Amino acid sequence: QEQLVESGGGLVQPGGSLRLSCAASRTIFNLNTMGWYRQAPGKERELVAVVSRAGSTDYADSVKGRFTVSRDNDKNTVYLQMNSLKPEDTAVYYCNARALGTNYWGQGTQVTVSS
DSSP, rough: OEEEEOOOOOOEEETTOOOEEEOTTTTSSSSSEEEEEEOOOOOOOOEEEEOOTTOEEEOGGTTTTTEEEEEEGGGTEEEEESOOOOOGOOOOEEEEETTEEEEOOOOEEEEEOOO
């Protein structure tokens, strides 16, 4: 059983928008930070945006002002609203959740920004 299930990736033109969702299994207790990382071909995985259980957020400089991370604690779900997408945002996006010292990862969803 997958513990983090992602959805919402796809192909979009430059300047467009996408919304990613990630639902954490109810078997994960005491969820703390949730968020998103990405990995482009030939590059290391990097932080995109994270949000604490209390709602504090942190963003990579490259996405500030364009991406918004949010979460619904009742649904154990984290979202990433991506606006003004650029070709350099093309990557596999991974959901991440931390609970009781354990790091959980989603399977990844492809985001491609191209005309």
